[in-house]
Amino acid sequence: MKNKKGFTLIELIVVIAILGILALFLVPSFLGYTKDAQKATCEANRHIIERSYTFYKAKSVEEITLNEYINSDNGKEYQGSKCPAGGVYTYDDANGKVICSIHGEDEDKNEGTGEESGDGDKSEDSDPEESTTPKIPGTELDVNYENVISVVKGENIGQVGKGQIIELKDNENNILGYYIVKYPTHIGSFSGQTSSGDLLELTKDPAINVFGTGSNAIKDALGDRRSIGTKILYNGKYYISIEKLDENPQIPGNGTHWVEIK
Numbered sequence: 001m002k003n004k005k006g007f008t009l010i011e012l013i014v015v016i017a018i019l020g021i022l023a024l025f026l027v028p029s030f031l032g033y034t035k036d037a038q039k040a041t042c043e044a045n046r047h048i049i050e051r052s053y054t055f056y057k058a059k060s061v062e063e064i065t066l067n068e069y070i071n072s073d074n075g076k077e078y079q080g081s082k083c084p085a086g087g088v089y090t091y092d093d094a095n096g097k098v099i100c101s102i103h104g105e106d107e108d109k110n111e112g113t114g115e116e117s118g119d120g121d122k123s124e125d126s127d128p129e130e131s132t133t134p135k136i137p138g139t140e141l142d143v144n145y146e147n148v149i150s151v152v153k154g155e156n157i158g159q160v161g162k163g164q165i166i167e168l169k170d171n172e173n174n175i176l177g178y179y180i181v182k183y184p185t186h187i188g189s190f191s192g193q194t195s196s197g198d199l200l201e202l203t204k205d206p207a208i209n210v211f212g213t214g215s216n217a218i219k220d221a222l223g224d225r226r227s228i229g230t231k232i233l234y235n236g237k238y239y240i241s242i243e244k245l246d247e248n249p250q251i252p253g254n255g256t257h258w259v260e261i262k
């Protein structure tokens with residue numbers, strides 16, 4: 001009998017071929033595991049941010065976007081909770097969910113396995129009123145109909161005070177625009193005309209976030225944006241300028257430059 005040691009070339013080729021064939025099956029499934037792991041991490045991170053941001057929003061008077069929150073002192077501990085695949089997180093106000101640009105929103109409800117957020121989903125989804133509340137243009141404020149007068153085009157409004165917000169609708173209940181009263185006045189039939197100078201249309205231009213307080217903070221945030229109708233988010237509240245701002249803009253609450261939007 002001949003004593004064979006090691007492998008012959010043929011045997012080696014066969015082994016390598018088998019390994020190659022195995023790799024064909026295994027590599028994609030390893031990649032799949034990575035993707036699943038990324039997705040699971042992303043979902044866990046979304047939950048953490050969602051809970052903390054939703055809670056913060058609920059107890060805070062200040063309207064703050066998810067991005068602003070994460071970049072603020074209150075939310076900075078969540079800066080590390082990111083999507084491992086590089087997705088960008090946004091907050092869906094209507095459903096109170098954090099959404100990843102890559103992994104989307106929670107899939108618990110479809111899979112039926114989510115325990116901790118399953119109940120939350122249901123209660124949030126079944127609240128149609130919240131999802132249809134419009135926002136005051138340029139702000140994160142929900143339109144509060146305790147303060148806002150809603151009129152159909154052509155309707156009489158009557159006497160209104162400074163800072164009053166008016167919602168204008170057409171006959172089909174479509175919102176045509178929002179206006180804020182600059183000076184106390186009497187408005188007859190209203191169709192969106194603001195030529196009297198007493199009303200200012202609230203445009204979609206977003207409010208400028210003022211970091212810090214005081215005149216210099218406002219100056220820094222404004223830059224050269226000083227026209228009438230400029231909106232700022234100052235110390236947790238929204239304000240709109242009803243006069244052209246000069247070199248030294250007033251601090252909201254003092255003087256006549258700013259009117260609070262609420």
Ligand SMILES: [Zn+2]
Nearest residue numbers: 042083087100
């Ligand atoms: Zn993601």
